[in-house]
Amino acid sequence: MFKNYLKIAVRSISKNKTYSFINIGGLALGLTVAMLIGLWIHDEKTFNTNFKNHDHIAQVLVNKTNNGEIRTRFTLPYPLAAELRSVYAGDFKYVVMSSFPGDNVLSFKEKNQNQYGAYMEKDALRLFSFTMLKGNHNALNDPNAIVLSASAANALFGNEEPIGKTMRLNDNFVVTVKGVFEDLPTNANVFEPLAAFSESKKLDFIAPWDLYVSMYEWVKTARDRKLWDNNSYQVYVAVSNQSTIEAVSHKIKNTLYDHVPDETKRSNPEIFLHPMKDWHLKSSFKNGLSYGGAIQYVRMFGIIGVFVLLLACINFMNLSTARSQKRAKEVGIRKTVGSNKNQLIEQFLFESLLVTCCAFAIACTLVVLLLPLFNQLADKQILFPYANPLFWCIGLGLISVTSLLAGSYPALYLSSFRPVRVLKGTIQAGKSAVSFRKVLVVVQFIVSIILVSGTMVVNQQIQHSKNRPIGYNKNGLIMIEKTTEAFEGKYNVLREAFKKSGAVAEMAESSNPMTEVWNSNGGYDWEGKNPDFITNIVNFYVSHDYGKTVGWEVKFGRNFSRDLASDSTAYILNEAAVEYMGLQDPVDKTIRWYDGEHKVIGVVKNMLTESPFEPVKQAIYSINYNETNWINLKLSPEKSITQSLEKIETEFAIFAPSIPFEFQFVDNAFGHKFKAEERMRKLSGIFSVLAIFISCLGLFGLSTFMAERRTKEIGIRKVLGASIMSLFKMLSRDFVLLVLFSGLIAIPVAYYVMQQWLENYTYHISIPWWVFGVAILSVMFIALFTISYQAARAAIVNPVKSLRTQ
Template sequence: MIKNYIKIAWRNLSRNKIHSFLNIAGLGVGMAVAMLIGLWIYDELTYNQAIPNYNHIAVVKQNQTFNGEVGTQSAVPYLMGDELRKSYGGDFKYVVTASWNHDHLLAFGEQKITKSGNYMEPQITDILSLKMLNGTRSGLRDKQSVILSASTAKALFGNADPMNKRIRIDHKFDVTVTGVYQDLPQNSDFNDLTFIAPWQLFIDNNNWSEKATNPWRNNSFLTFVQLADHADLNQVSAKIKDVKLKKVRPADAAFKPVIFLLPMSRWHLYAEFKNGVNVGGAIQYVWLFGLIGLFVLMLACINFMNLSTARSERRAKEVGIRKAIGSLRSQLVKQFFMESTMVAVFAFVCSILLAQLLLPYFNAVAGKQMHLLWGNVLFWLAGAGITVFTGLIAGLYPAFYLSSFQPAKVLKGTFKVGRLAAMPRQILVIVQFTISVVLIIGTMVVFRQVQFTKNRPVGYSRDGLLNVSVITDDIHKNFAAISQELKNTGAISAMAESSGEITSVNEVDNGFSWSGKDASVQGNFAVVYASHNYGKTIGWQVSAGRDFSENFLTDSTGIILNETAARFMGLKHPIGQTVNWDGKNFHIIGVIKDMVMQSPYSPVFRSVFVSDPNAQPIINIKINPRTSTHQALATIGEVFKKYNPAQPFNYQFTDEQYARKFGDEERVGKLASGFAGLAILISCLGLFGMASFMAEQRIKEIGVRKVLGASVLNLWGLLSKDFVKLIVISLLIAIPVSYYFMQGWLQNYQYRSTITWWIFAATALGAILITLLTVSYQSIRAALANPVKSLRAE
């Protein structure tokens, strides 16, 4: 019986080639989209899970209260790890203090490379369960050691054995390679951890314990833990919540620090906090794309339903004859399900080919390194399950609708599908285009929000501005000579040092007080150390007072505030006012217009700029606008290499750094626009098939109208208006729905655009034009047909 079902299904598919192609193509595209989204969701949901101790690893975080608002951060005092081991050691298997992951210069002889790495305590190798290719996990016990990832060892030593080789870090520390570990997976928060150096080496060379006058207030480091096997994370979090509060001074206790653990399972998808409460994060995108994948697959299923039921009159005689010779309705249902499942199988094969073809582009947009899981049994089981499920869903309505025909009426020729028979198909078309229009409007709102924020005034000039991260001291020691030489060549117009990049905040402090300060007012300030020409280099705008100047010796205790900081302090006339910072008095020499240094979607953070000739980590360079960028970079590179041969000349343009802040939103927009385009394509395939069938069904009516004098334009309008009506109804549903959801999405951003009327107008016009273009081919073809041929049978 099954063999008979398959044979008849194949005959029906091969007999109606265009109809079959539209069904297979529509389902294939829908399943390919679902497959790509499924791979992306799988990659997101399995983030960090390749680390064996995934369920027992956590990072120490803290909440602090400023003026009634709770802020959450991962940076904690460097003494946190020691205190957890000392007072709560029974709850933890390992506790590891670490610096932040940064780029560092690694040198072996003449070979020099820049790699991202970290200073960590030795137990990190056990927490991450590093797979050692050479050496053992105990390789960090010696503070003069280092362990490398396999890719870093390859880049530094080639095919030579790296073990026990001496390398130099940042032109400062000589260490011995004591281990090589397998690169950590791409879908891991440690994917860029390409080398690990001992924490003790970092401490000994920075003298934190000696320099820190108030070590429990300084939040500058990370602490990772692995819980003991018997420990419960929530209970341990409750135990340690006051560990910092017990150690800080009374003045800092006012910030109510609360320590807690965030498990690794929530680092990637649930990393967002608002007012101290974990409110989610990237998980919203998982849900979003999951729904998009489901909707696109549903659109493809709707196509199959529409095209199958639209041809009901052609299948009616077949059903009548089958019932007349004894076929049961259940047998007919199975036959139609077999046809839909066969289409789904062919579509699945096409979807795999299409997904493989689109995967490189999809990876580039999504920032992933995904691949089809050819050797994964679950992948094939899921594929088979989705194929069968799709076939059953797509064939559900046709199977029960077509099998319900009465044989007596069909064979007598009195069977008519009636006007109401088209209503389910019309409803499905409305659903199709409603989903497509919502996707299009959503994409336009996302792109508009990104563009609106990109055009936000940033308070400085990004044109021709670049920065170089300095690892050695050579540039700083020869700063004046380098600056003068580059100016003499005409390559640059200004150059300055600073403690951080202009597109980020590296240091935050709350130890500020000023005349008239309300004792109940608390607040963090971003602190940036900068050399004299910093303002001239980045092009900030002074709104009151003056810029830093080497002509004023008193600038060593001078500070500049941004306008937000001045307003927060309540200083109507800030110039000349005194600000006390950790017991030292500074005088305000200027106020600048607000600069966007953190998230471009958030209000500007209050900032303090301190004059410091030793602010050396970042070199900011303004390229001379009268010089070509290519020529200027070549000149700067030569001069830097002359004075700093130990470090490769690596630079970043500020406008590119700023653009990366929009990465998540732009990725969402690009992916959503791609899926919206495919949704429209699937919907149009369905429209094309229905228009073809409708034109064929009304061929004699068209012939009669032409004989009676109807023009091609009249006939085109007659055949197209029914579809346009459906699209208009879709628009009336989709516009308010999309407005509601996208307005809610925009509320996540404090600096946001508005949803304007032209977005809906443009989408409506586009949807109608696409519909007309899709159905016009069949409509015009039918209108141009010779009426003699269509009426000859009468």
């Protein structure tokens, strides 16, 4: 029997090539999208689940209230870790203090490499339960040890045995490799996006905490003097097996408050534990509460995936029923020669299953082919889960559900035909079938219009933020991180050398890179300040030539000058700081800090150094050659970029022969800030195109059906003198109305959703109304184009023919 079904199915598939192509292709496309999104969501959802103990690991964060606003930070004072360890010994299995991750120079023989890592206390390996390929979890006990990732070990030592090799760290310290851990999977990181300043990189090494202490004087000071108000460290914990993160989090919340000086107590610091499972998905905080992060995109794309699959299923149903006229005859014949209803249902479901299986196979192939592209787009390294039984189970489930969903309506509908009536040709799919189909098409167009207008809003928002004035000139500006001491005290020599080479127009140093803010301070005072106002101002320590190098715009007053010795204690404010402090005529005003009085010599326009979606923070620029971490170079406009870079590299090698020359274009670094949004734009753009395409397939089915249904009417109208144009209009009018109706429903939904999304950004557009007009018009145009084929065909056909077949 199934052989017979199979035969009929295969023959009808191969006979109606266009129809089958649309039907199978549409479904395959829907399944492909659903699978890609599913894989992506799985990847996001399993972030960090590779760590054995992941449901017990957390990072300590702190909420501070300043002037009524709660901010969540991850920077903590040195003594906190020890305090937690001793006072709550029963609640924690491990408490580990860590430095901020960053690039460090690892050198072995002639090889110098920038590797990303951090300094951590000795329990770190146990806390994260790293898989040690070589050495064991005690490897960090030795203060001169280092633990490398497998790929870092390979990059440095090749095939040589790494254990026991001595190497240099940041050119100054000699360390011995004591362990090699397995590379972390791509969807895992021991640093929160919050803590890993820029984009998160892969962890290459961990060095012992004691080495960190001996490297930096200020760390040693913090340790020896037990500084409770110097926040420069992060703390990771693993709660004990009997406790939960929530319980411990509640228990420890006042630990910091109890120790900080009274001045700091005013900001009411409250610590809490941020569970590892939330590091990636729920990394954003608003008013002290976690409010989202990547999870928003996971949800959004999850909904889109379900919708696209739904659209494809709707189509499948739509197209199957559209051809019911033809299949009705078969049903009639089969019934008269002895089939009963169940056998017919069986047959149609079998056909649906067959088509779905074909579509699934095609979809799997497409997914395999598209994954590299998708990975690039989504910034992932997802592999096709050939060996994952769960995937195939879900696939099987998807096939059954889809084939049931798509096949049930035609199966039940067709099998209920009464044979006499179909064979006599008196059956006409009723009005209900048409309205059902209209509902399906309206749903599809609602989704399409929402996606199209959503994509346009995302695009507008990105453009809007990109066009925002940034307050400096990023053209030809590069920045180099000073990873070693090699440059200390050589500022003037270096600047002279660079300028002499002709490649560099100006050079300056700064504590912050151009695209980030690394430090801010409180405790400022000025005339007219409200004594209850708790200050927090971003600090930029810069060299004299900073303004000229980055091209900031001085609004009042003047730049720093080498000729005036007093400028070494002078402040330059940005506009936001002037507003923040409420200063009238800020130039020549005095600002007091704990190190003395500072005269304001100038005000510059706001420089956009953090998120392009947030307002620029109040900032103070002051001269300090000892606290700079970055070299900023303005390339000479007279030379080509490649020429300039070559020259710079040559000079660089003279000063720091053992440091790899690594630099960033400020332009690129700035562009990175839009990465998530750009990704969202690309993905939603692609999904919109797919949704429209799939909807058009459905529309094509509907128009075919309508044209077939109205063949007789069209014939009669033609005999009575209707022109082709008037018939075409008559056939298209319905669809235009459907699209308009979909638009009516889609606009408020899209408006609401996009407004919600924009709320994430302080600096955002208000949704322009033309977006919806354009979305509806473009969808309508595409829809008209799709149906015109069927409408024209029906209108042109000779009425003698159409009337005779009735």
